[in-house]
Amino acid sequence: MDEQRKTEERRSFVFLTVVMAPVLTVMVVSGYGFAVWIYQLLAGPPTGG
């Protein structure tokens, strides 16, 4: 039983699911929002069609 490896695997899993994935998702979604905003600045407000 490699206790250190087990600890590292547990911490890695928690970090990936609780910190990294949510932070990345929020960054991608807000980046998308900003991109659409900048597009709307150039192309005018959405037409809603």
Add this chain to the structure above:
Amino acid sequence: MHSLIDLLKRYWRTIRRPSVYYSLGFLTVGGFIAGILFWGGFNTLLEATNTQTFCTGCHEMHDNVYQELRATIHYTNRSGVRAKCPDCHVPHKWTNKIARKMQASKEVWGKVFGSIDTREKFLEKRKELAAREWARLKANDSLECRNCHEFDYMDFTRQSKRASEAHSTSLERGEKTCIDCHKGIAHRLPELTPEGRPVGG
């Protein structure tokens, strides 16, 4: 410093190789559940920023536009239907909604630096703020009005003569849209001096 790099290297290795102590089932289901919790929380937070309580949480909105709205038919009426801030001012489609939420970063900026933190500043800016919303509603063919007011469901016989004339001609042909005539219905119109400058400026 060296030990930090060693630590990162060790964890990078752990992340890249198969787990020895945690089963594939646990990792997959665990990740899946975490995803559900995240998305639920994300949407809850998004909706929390889409409430009247949130919108009128700052005095800029509460003391100016909100007080004006309260006297209008969209807020106080016999039928108990109420149009709240986001019903008209936040797009309902997801993409446009997220874009609008990002635009709100500019409003946070304005809040921090006090762009309209006094009544005088608000009155001075009212024309610019109103013009932006008019342009938006003009471009999307008054989408936020039409979310509730369906043209096809309108009974012209129950409208005033003037209203049914306008609705059955210009509006029906798509030459005009709601906002072209219905300005200043939820908030006061910008007041203009005879020279065309905003009053109070």
